[in-house]
Amino acid sequence: MSSANTLTRITPKNITDQEFFYGHKACAGCGGSLAVRLALKVLGERTYAAFPAGCMAAVGFIYPQMAFTNNAIITTFPGVASMASGIAVGAKALGIQNFKTVAFAGDGGTADIGLQALSGMIDRGDDVLYICYDNEAYMNTGIQKSGLTPFGTQTTTTPAGKNIHGSKTQKKNLFEIIAAHDIPYAATASIGYPQDYIDKVQKAAQVKGPAFIHVYASCPTGWGTPTETSVEIAKEAVDCGLFFLAEYENGDYRLTRNPKQFASVADYLKKQGRFKHLSDADIASIEAHRDHKWERMRRMWNHQ
Amino acid sequence: MSKKREFISGDEAVAIGVKLSRPHVIAAYPITPQTITVERLSEMVERGELNAEYMHVESEHSAISAAMGASAVGARTFTASSSQGLLYMTEGLHYASGGRFPVVMMNANRSVALPWSIYGDQRDSLSLLDSGWIQVYVEDAQEALDMMIQAFRIAEHPDVLTPMMVNLDGFILTHTYEIVEIPEQSQVDAFLPPFQTPNKMCFNNPKNMGFSSQPNDNTEFKYQQNLAVLNAVKVLEQADTDFATMFGRKYNGMVDEYQSADAEVLLVTLGSVTGTVRDVVDEMRAEGHKVGVIKIRYMRPFPEEQLQSLTAKAKAIGVLEKDISFGYEGTVYTNVNSALAKVGNTVPKLNFVGGLGGRDISKADIRNMFLKLQRVAAGEAYKTVDFFNLNVETNE
Ligand SMILES: Cc1ncc(C[n+]2csc(CCOP(=O)(O)OP(=O)(O)O)c2C)c(N)n1
Ligand code: SF4
Ligand SMILES: [Mg+2]
Numbered sequence: 001m002s003s004a005n006t007l008t009r010i011t012p013k014n015i016t017d018q019e020f021f022y023g024h025k026a027c028a029g030c031g032g033s034l035a036v037r038l039a040l041k042v043l044g045e046r047t048y049a050a051f052p053a054g055c056m057a058a059v060g061f062i063y064p065q066m067a068f069t070n071n072a073i074i075t076t077f078p079g080v081a082s083m084a085s086g087i088a089v090g091a092k093a094l095g096i097q098n099f100k101t102v103a104f105a106g107d108g109g110t111a112d113i114g115l116q117a118l119s120g121m122i123d124r125g126d127d128v129l130y131i132c133y134d135n136e137a138y139m140n141t142g143i144q145k146s147g148l149t150p151f152g153t154q155t156t157t158t159p160a161g162k163n164i165h166g167s168k169t170q171k172k173n174l175f176e177i178i179a180a181h182d183i184p185y186a187a188t189a190s191i192g193y194p195q196d197y198i199d200k201v202q203k204a205a206q207v208k209g210p211a212f213i214h215v216y217a218s219c220p221t222g223w224g225t226p227t228e229t230s231v232e233i234a235k236e237a238v239d240c241g242l243f244f245l246a247e248y249e250n251g252d253y254r255l256t257r258n259p260k261q262f263a264s265v266a267d268y269l270k271k272q273g274r275f276k277h278l279s280d281a282d283i284a285s286i287e288a289h290r291d292h293k294w295e296r297m298r299r300m301w302n303h304q
Numbered sequence: 305m306s307k308k309r310e311f312i313s314g315d316e317a318v319a320i321g322v323k324l325s326r327p328h329v330i331a332a333y334p335i336t337p338q339t340i341t342v343e344r345l346s347e348m349v350e351r352g353e354l355n356a357e358y359m360h361v362e363s364e365h366s367a368i369s370a371a372m373g374a375s376a377v378g379a380r381t382f383t384a385s386s387s388q389g390l391l392y393m394t395e396g397l398h399y400a401s402g403g404r405f406p407v408v409m410m411n412a413n414r415s416v417a418l419p420w421s422i423y424g425d426q427r428d429s430l431s432l433l434d435s436g437w438i439q440v441y442v443e444d445a446q447e448a449l450d451m452m453i454q455a456f457r458i459a460e461h462p463d464v465l466t467p468m469m470v471n472l473d474g475f476i477l478t479h480t481y482e483i484v485e486i487p488e489q490s491q492v493d494a495f496l497p498p499f500q501t502p503n504k505m506c507f508n509n510p511k512n513m514g515f516s517s518q519p520n521d522n523t524e525f526k527y528q529q530n531l532a533v534l535n536a537v538k539v540l541e542q543a544d545t546d547f548a549t550m551f552g553r554k555y556n557g558m559v560d561e562y563q564s565a566d567a568e569v570l571l572v573t574l575g576s577v578t579g580t581v582r583d584v585v586d587e588m589r590a591e592g593h594k595v596g597v598i599k600i601r602y603m604r605p606f607p608e609e610q611l612q613s614l615t616a617k618a619k620a621i622g623v624l625e626k627d628i629s630f631g632y633e634g635t636v637y638t639n640v641n642s643a644l645a646k647v648g649n650t651v652p653k654l655n656f657v658g659g660l661g662g663r664d665i666s667k668a669d670i671r672n673m674f675l676k677l678q679r680v681a682a683g684e685a686y687k688t689v690d691f692f693n694l695n696v697e698t699n700e
Contacts, residue, residue, distance in 0.1 A: 045507070045510070046507055048377070048505055050373070057516070058516065060512075061512055061514070061515035061516055062515070062516055062518070063515045063516065063517045063518070063521055064521075066512035066515065067512070068510075068512050069510060070510050071505035071506070071507070071510045071511055071512075071513075072505075072510075072511075072512045072513070073373075073376055073505065073512070073513040073514040074513075074514035074515060074516070075369060075372075075373075075514065076365075076369060076395050076396060076399055078365055078369075078395075079365055079366060079368075079369030079395075079396065080369075081366075082331075082361060082365070082366035082367075082369035082370045082373070083369040083370065083372055083373035083376075084373060085359065085361075085366075085370050085373060086329065086331065086359070086369065086370030086371060086372060086373025086374040086375075086376075086381075087373040087374065087376060087377055087505070088373075089329055089357045089359055089370070089373075089374060090328060090329050090357075090373060090374025090375070090376070090377045090378070090379035090381070091377045091379075092357065093328035093329055093356065093357045093374070093379050094328060094377065094378060094379055096377070096507075099507070116362055116363060116366075117362065117363070117365070117366045117369065119362065120360075120361055120362030120363070120366055123360075123362070124359065124360055124361075
């Protein structure tokens with residue numbers, strides 16, 4: 001797997017008991033907050049964490065109740081990558097050593113309004129780990145469509161009715177957009193596969209320069225799912241092939257999970273309020289899109 | 305020791321002033337007429353004269369974001385912009401002042417599109433007067449250099465901790481060459497100690513910053529922010545005094561004046577046009593006209609009391625500015641008028657609006673303003689806002 005060779009692999013057995021993100025006001029079952037919590041445990045206390053406007057910022061920094069025990073800051077919505085860059089570069093200029101800078105941004109903060117700043121950060125080669133927790137909509141403002149909202153999703157700006165069945169566009173190909181910068185390390189992950197996610201965070205943390213992780217992070221509030229199934233549903237997204245686990249390193253793409261057989265897309269979709277309205281034809285078109293994507297990934301990328 | 309002098313442009317003077325201030329991080333995006341400043345700074349970094357991280361940000365929004373990030377860990381940071389770029393930073397400008405990040409910026413005053421114009425006026429920065437930044441306007445390249453050094457000291461002062469914008473008129477100052485005295489590095493170091501702040505993220509004492517507030521607390525934060533800018537008055541005056549002691553140049557704090565004491569009519573100015581106005585004052589004084597000029601240096605904090613006392617004897621006052629708040633009057637005028645209204649100054653006050661998009665303001669224009677003020681003082685009817693030198697017929 002992807003654990004760095006000289007490091008002790010972090011597993012559920014040895015992961016620190018120290019909490020860096022607690023007492024926050026995220027909804028029960030929030031996948032994004034789990035992604036943040038796990039990553040900070042891997043990165044440790046010498047970490048500067050930057051959060052743009054979005055759910056994690058909104059639930060973690062309500063004066064006077066600060067939810068992070070490490071250094072953390074809310075940035076402007078479009079500016080998380082640049083502010084994280086500034087932190088990393090500023091600390092370096094001050095001679096501070098042995099630290100990590102991480103940015104945690106939502107799908108909207110990453111694939112839409114923050115994409116330009118993220119591109120600049122990667123281009124400059126700044127030493128920042130950027131983690132996009134993808135809950136597939138602008139959740140903080142009340143579940144509006146983002147560039148990573150999948151086809152057919154009901155959101156508050158893509159209502160599902162007779163004429164339009166939710167979001168009309170597919171998810172942007174964020175992972176490949178980032179990889180196309182020739183970034184030293186990029187990966188996708190899911191909170192439904194926590195060990196894989198931890199491994200990838202651990203690996204990304206070793207990179208001197210920009211690294212990127214796109215982690216699938218369920219949102220019971222926005223998805224219309226029971227709070228206790230958040231981890232399960234994020235796993236099912238991978239198992240049915242609507243999300244994928246991969247890495248990009250040294251110019252090569254690699255599927256880190258290549259299911260022999262996909263679980264049912266319909267089962268995955270039907271469990272979620274946001275997809276309840278989809279017709280069989282809609283589901284068939286979602287499957288066709290999945291198959292097309294996987295055919296290309298399997299043909300072009302390394303895999304077992 | 306003989307003083308070092310160089311023949312340089314305003315942009316270059318800014319770059320030298322920044323270099324002497326030893327910033328840790330420079331994050332800036334090019335825009336005419338600011339570009340020469342960032343080019344010179346890049347060259348200084350390349351040559352190793354300036355030990356700073358130069359960040360090639362992809363936009364002004366990122367320039368200010370990166371500068372804030374660096375400031376949030378305790379680094380001294382500089383950015384520079386103008387016009388469209390300054391406006392593109394707007395979100396970050398408010399963020400920096402609210403977060404109390406003492407970033408220093410050079411702004412090359414330039415008109416704002418549409419219509420496009422790369423030439424100077426002051427509508428860019430004046431439209432951002434409410435962004436919480438300290439704003440100073442300089443008159444020549446020497447003052448531009450000197451104010452960069454002072455700006456870091458003022459912005460970073462613990463009672464202030466507020467970002468500061470040093471404004472210089474596009475082209476008229478940025479691209480005009482003058483003889484400028486270059487301060488000694490050792491003296492600058494003595495004048496400007498390293499940046500120290502408790503308002504930073506550090507590993508001994510981790511902090512959560514940039515937080516959100518509820519209606520219960522927000523007003524108190526804003527009250528403190530307002531206080532911080534007011535605190536800058538004392539700090540900038542002290543900086544001006546100490547600077548004069550160390551370097552022999554004094555700028556008189558928030559306002560400067562020329563021949564105002566016995567002046568019957570006064571022009572209030574902002575920025576480089578003041579030099580021309582002084583010349584006209586000399587010429588008209590030689591002819592026996594009692595005219596004078598008051599130069600506003602700081603728009604925030606605003607020199608309310610100084611303006612109240614300096615204008616007390618005038619019979620008519622004109623505010624000359626390269627700005628208009630459409631549908632009303634120039635912003636400098638609004639501010640001056642408010643200050644004078646508070647002390648019941650009811651003499652006629654005119655607003656001369658011109659120099660927009662780089663149009664010259666000539667000596668003849670200024671003479672006409674003084675003459676008009678004299679007529680108004682003698683009882684002639686007037687309109688408050690006067691777009692002087694219009695090239696079109698109006699039926700007003
Ligand atoms: C410049 C700007 N535009 C819009 C907003 C409003 N806004 C705040 S958070 C947010 C949505 C965030 O969505 P995402 O990045 O996906 O994070 P999530 O809330 O889903 O965690 C929006 C639109 C803002 N804060 N700033
Ligand atoms: S709305 Fe979704 S992403 Fe936001 S805090 Fe709740 S569960 Fe988390
Ligand atoms: Mg989201």
